[in-house]
Amino acid sequence: MPYDVTFTRLETQALFDLKGRREAVQEWAGEALPACPDQPNSKTEAGGATLMFIGPDHWLLRADLAREAALEATLRPAEAPPEMSIVRVSDTLAFFRVIGPEASEILAIACPMDLHESRFGPDTASFTEAFGIKALVTRCEGGFEVGVEQSFGPMMLDCLTRASC
Amino acid sequence: MMQIPCPFCGPRNESEFFYGGPVRPSRPDPAAVNDEDWTAWLTQVPNPLGPVQEHWWHARGCGTWLTIWRDTRTHDVVEAPDDAG
Numbered sequence: 001m002p003y004d005v006t007f008t009r010l011e012t013q014a015l016f017d018l019k020g021r022r023e024a025v026q027e028w029a030g031e032a033l034p035a036c037p038d039q040p041n042s043k044t045e046a047g048g049a050t051l052m053f054i055g056p057d058h059w060l061l062r063a064d065l066a067r068e069a070a071l072e073a074t075l076r077p078a079e080a081p082p083e084m085s086i087v088r089v090s091d092t093l094a095f096f097r098v099i100g101p102e103a104s105e106i107l108a109i110a111c112p113m114d115l116h117e118s119r120f121g122p123d124t125a126s127f128t129e130a131f132g133i134k135a136l137v138t139r140c141e142g143g144f145e146v147g148v149e150q151s152f153g154p155m156m157l158d159c160l161t162r163a164s165c
Numbered sequence: 166m167m168q169i170p171c172p173f174c175g176p177r178n179e180s181e182f183f184y185g186g187p188v189r190p191s192r193p194d195p196a197a198v199n200d201e202d203w204t205a206w207l208t209q210v211p212n213p214l215g216p217v218q219e220h221w222w223h224a225r226g227c228g229t230w231l232t233i234w235r236d237t238r239t240h241d242v243v244e245a246p247d248d249a250g
Contacts, residue, residue, distance in 0.1 A: 041227075055228045056229060128225060
């Protein structure tokens with residue numbers, strides 16, 4: 001019996017990879033960013049942008065593609081101080097939205113991490129694996145969003161299709 | 166399947182990690198050791214029956230390199246990184 005779930009591939013998202021100490025990131029780009037999340041693998045949202053704390057001194061900024069040019073003009077990656085780096089990586093990840101009453105069942109097949117709401121709440125974002133490949137998993141309204149390397153997009157679509165049958 | 170304690174992410178499934186090999190003793194000065202010890206350092210990999218100190222890379226997670234003590238008999242992580250969650 002098929003799972004009650006819907007999945008769609010999202011448009012390319014504006015993504016900026018930021019590395020550096022929290023203080024350096026806030027000093028350089030604080031006005032352009034949501035507040036830096038405090039907890040590892042958590043996210044904050046403001047003004048349509050999401051800032052994810054994905055590793056030690058490592059952050060990922062996500063927004064709609066329409067905002068990419070404006071964000072780049074604000075973040076000025078080429079002029080960033082030497083103690084941090086900002087790289088536009090919008091082309092690297094393909095995002096899929098998996099929603100529906102049984103979205104967590106599909107993610108349970110795909111991902112070894114405990115995604116129960118008590119452990120993986122709405123403010124959580126983490127790199128883990130999905131169907132054996134590195135994936136950025138976040139919660140969204142009614143389900144989850146999964147980001148994988150662009151070249152794995154067709155494979156992810158195939159895996160989601162097979163898992164939901 | 167092992168659960169490996171990552172200092173940044175907390176306990177995660179082994180499949181998110183890549184094995185980085187055992188922690189080896191420091192490289193000796195080849196001019197100060199005899200041939201037997203030098204050859205041993207070059208060719209012998211620690212492989213005890215019991216706890217062994219190993220490097221692991223959280224490649225599919227936060228990217229952290231970490232060092233754990235793993236018991237080769239049970240795969241239990243007997244000593245985690247100091248700041249593991």
